[in-house]
Amino acid sequence: MDEAKPSLPPSPPPSLARFPHSCLPWQPAAAAAAHRRQHRFNQCRDFSVLLTWVNCSSVRMATRIQDVFTVGKLMALGLIIVVGLVQICNGNYEALTPQVAFSMDRTPTVGQIALAFLQASFAFSGWNFLNYVTEEVVEPRRNLPLAIYISIPLVTFVYTLTNIAYFSSMSPEELLSSNAVAVTFGEKLLGMFSVIMPISVALSTFGGINGYLFTSSRLCFSGAREGHLPSLLAMIHYKYCTPIPALLVCCAATIVILCIGETHNLINYVSFINYLSYGVTIAGLLYYRWKKPNLYRPIKVNLLVPVCYLMFWALLLGFSLYSEPVVCGVGLVIMLTGVPVYFLGVHWKEKPKCIYNFIERATYVGQRLCFVVFPQFDPIEIASPS
Template identity: 75%
Template sequence: MRPPVGAVRAAKAASARTDGRTDGLAAGRTHWAARGAGTRRDSDMVGHTQQPSGRGNPGPAPSPSPGPGPGPGASERVALKKEIGLVSACTIIIGNIIGSGIFISPKGVLEHSGSVGLALFVWILGGGVTALGSLCYAELGVAIPKSGGDYAYVTEIFGGLAGFLLLWSAVLIISASGGPPTHSPFLSVLLTWVNSSSVRWATRIQDIFTGGKLLALSLIIGVGFVQIFQGHFEELTPSNAFDFWMTPSVGHLALAFLQGSFAFSGWNFLNYVTEELVDPRKNLPRAIVISIPLVTFVYTFTNVAYFTAMSPQELLASNAVAVTFGEKLLGYFSWVMPVSVALSTFGGINGYLFTSSRLCFSGAREGHLPSLLAMIHVRHCTPIPALLVCCGATAVIMLVGDTYTLINYVSFINYLCYGVTILGLLVLRWRRPALHRPIKVNLLVPIAYLVFWAFLLVFSFISEPMVCGVGVIIILTGVPVFFLGVFWRSKPKCVHRLTESMTRWGQELCFVVYPQGAPEEEENGPCQPSPLPTRDKPLKTQ
């Protein structure tokens, strides 16, 4: 249950009275310890110390631990900063999507579609369905303005177990959708350092490399139009475009869309950083409305351009479609395509680190991950422990050999989570009809998305029961972890001591503390009681 508002205000007042001589760790401990009913025992979750969770159970705070001394800016509030404007919000969405598979997925979509025309239709349909889902996420994002995206919404609406299972699957496999695997550990380490040092640096890098990717894809599209004007569009004529070399079943179509959806994955990543957006109630929906149509246009016409230079057989035989395209048409300037692939990788990993670290941060704040991950640097105000975890995840992704099997796992679990989240929108409409919603989509939008979602999942199970079964098993393995790590509170004292020692060591190593709440945190927080409580049904809490 959430702590009383009065208790939180009193805690913040006490924290505000702490003078500048108090070191960063002590200030963080004062703030969170004063929340009383809103904290959980350190060892309620394996690897935890005192947890600033709004859903945890009351318990005593651990003994004070030594921490880093005061530094520059110690008198300022230690919290995540709102430094993401509209342009950076758009580049986060575009950069994460384009970095997720445009150089891989054209092959998978075509392979399962059986014809050029049907493959292009899958790309357009993928953009349309993504637009429906993003509109639903825009409503959820402004109604529940919390970082963490799907996880935050599912936890708020369905309770702790459902949220933990979504978080668990994300930690294990969904992070692979953040960008194509790279074989340069140095790149991941470098970008982790940048993201740890400054939010502004990270967003500027995202802006620059997203612009570079769009320029590279614009070059492909421009060359494709030149090819069409010169009459090189044999594969795009109706007779050839729908000349099937195989008859696709409904299951094949479902798999084609799963492959295409991998290239669109990342469209919901801006919802992971809602609390760092400048004016999120305006900029979140604006960024979504700008970015999704733009990416759909770029993807569709990029594939059209590919087919002006390559036959379906050549495209299927290519391991890097954009590079093959450049070698055939750009001549001396063919080096641009490998560079664009590198830009896509660079920007994709940067976007993944920036957004997914906030997912881990949000999970730790709710008490579902080790509390060290809910801490931020006392000067840079960046979630360094969460960033290090995400950097380690990219290293694991590098070890995966079969990329297409990975894409199937990721796409299936992604779509399962998307559907559950959008179903939550309907549940929230029913339970909290009076909740303030700056954006309220027509009910046909989530219903249409869920109908398509159900179709896709059913036929994916029929055509690829092994892949889908493994995806479900991955999610369900989180059930015992939840009951052992989160639900079971009376752990042995040795576990308490171990986790507290590890957290203290992590704090001293990373120079991190719990963030301090903003003065308006409780008054403007998500899902506050409505002026018409008799019409609302309370949300489930864990």
């Protein structure tokens, strides 16, 4: 990461329909709010504000804090895996035997399995967020694919071993009834060291909030730069080069979302919105590969990858919508709220002068309050490749 670099990610122009979710780093905060003993709303709110201040003050500080949170989370997961392997070596693996692991009170429908995929994907959300900060990555053509190739298999491997470790000492019923599985696991096996688990859950949660703030604010910034959001969100601090208005919007939206709804329903809503937006993005990629095959593409993948993903996406969302039409329908409605906003804010060009005057005044006030300006780009950076 380069703190002094004033340019920010040129991700594809995001639809206003994605804005209700993309600017909200509420997901880890909402998950934390569900744990009554470990994290309460006020703590989530306070830490969201604190991490917003950190991200407003320094890109370098935000990334260093993210590194600390990530290391703390991986160390805790490593401890869980080691303890779980010890349990398995001692013969405690009843819940992992096929007759127990695959036993079910009732046969799930295809729609319920698809919805389970959506809910489980919550733990993996963030796999695509590095794309939002491409301009702040050193040598992105090399490091972006490298980070993806390393992180996704690593996370999958670690999470799989962690779940195996959980089942070495907990039954499926215990896992489902626990608000914080890692904490319950620690209370059962770690004795006096069980206090490590709540701290680790906190580190993981705050790391998630920090990561969402860092990346989602850049998505808002990029949308504003393309004219899809208010121009104030496309400005950065004149000294720190951080998108303060976008960060403040993300923080405010996070606090509002924390006050609304039940956590598991929120996860279902947002998981559906996530995959819907992913599918639309992949469809757009295929469209551009077909209509504009000669566009410059620094990073290019085989068409088989997006086609297979799109097929899986269609089946997953179709069955989920069939299984839970109300929950998934609410997520769809949330996403569609951006459509009228798009037509009023972007498509409608000939607005009354009073509206333009209000927008200019609000932008001016926001600039004065946040000390932000439009970034100045190096002509070499934005020049078309030969």
